[in-house]
Amino acid sequence: MEKDLDKVVEEIMATSNVSGCLFADHQGLCLAAKGTAHVDSAGIIVAISEQACKLQPNLKPPTVSLESDQKICLIQRHGTITGAIFKLKT
Amino acid sequence: MVDDLRKHLNQLLEKVNGLHCIVITDRDGVPVVRSVTEKAPQLALKPNFISTFGMATDQASKLGLGKNKTIISMYSSYQVIQINKLPLVITFIGSDNCNTGHILALESQIDPYLKDLESVVLDAP
Structure with missing residues (x-):
């Protein structure tokens, strides 16, 4: 059932500098998590x-970038699904 | 100690949109600490509702999947999330569209306070 999602996760993980990724539904329940992404953070x-999204409700959901010294976390919402990618800084 | 915990629960309640109350009870549904907004359904705060979890978690633990940790009950306009920390039970009540994952993540922030409470409940006659 979740084969397609698993394929996307594998593709993302194969990208350089990606250390983890996570997908969650609109209720904040984890659909998939791999690498450094923790299920509890969904x-x-x-x-x-x-x-x-509340900042500009009329526009499409923004991409959120959280940056630390060594890592970046990108969060993007698409419909009811929210995805997060954890990347190492280059 | 309880005042600190209550203050902490009030802060957590504000963090999650649509979360109406957090109640820490013993396994019979007797409230130990609670933080409630006016939107919380009074019926769900009664011991006879909360104590049902004690039986449900015992039965769920017999399914051969290991010890039951959490029961999430979805109703038409509310969701009830109960966490097994026996002898204590943590109950969260929120709106049906509330962020379930975020509520589940609050567990780790309540955990440090539970050790002292557990000993209080265990010592009670």
């Missing part, structure tokens, strides 16, 4: 994207 990732 709810918080969805909450962050929800809050960002």
Whole structure:
């Protein structure tokens, strides 16, 4: 059932500098997680994207980039699905 | 100690959109600490509702999948998330469209306070 999603996850993980990725539904429940992404962070990732959407509700959901010294976390919402990609800084 | 925990629960309640209440009870549904907004359904705060979880989690633990940790009940306009921390039970009540994953993630933020509470409940006659 989740073969297609698994394929997307594999593709993302094969990209250079990607250390983890996570997908969650609109209820903040984890659909898939791989690498450094932790299942428990699904709810918080969805909450962050929800809050960002409130900034300009008429436009399509923004991409949120959280940056630390060594890593970047990109959060993007598409319909009811929210995806997060954890990347190493180059 | 309880005041600190109550303050902490109030802060957590504000963090999650649509979360109406957090109640920490013993396995009989007797409230130990609770943080409630006016939107919380009063019926769901009664011990006879919360204590049902004690039986449900015992039965769910017999399914051969290991010890039951969490039960999420979805209703038409509410969701109830109950976490097994026996002898304590944590109950979250939120709106039906509330972020379930975010509520589940709150567990780790309540955990540090539970050790002291557990000993209080265990010592109670």
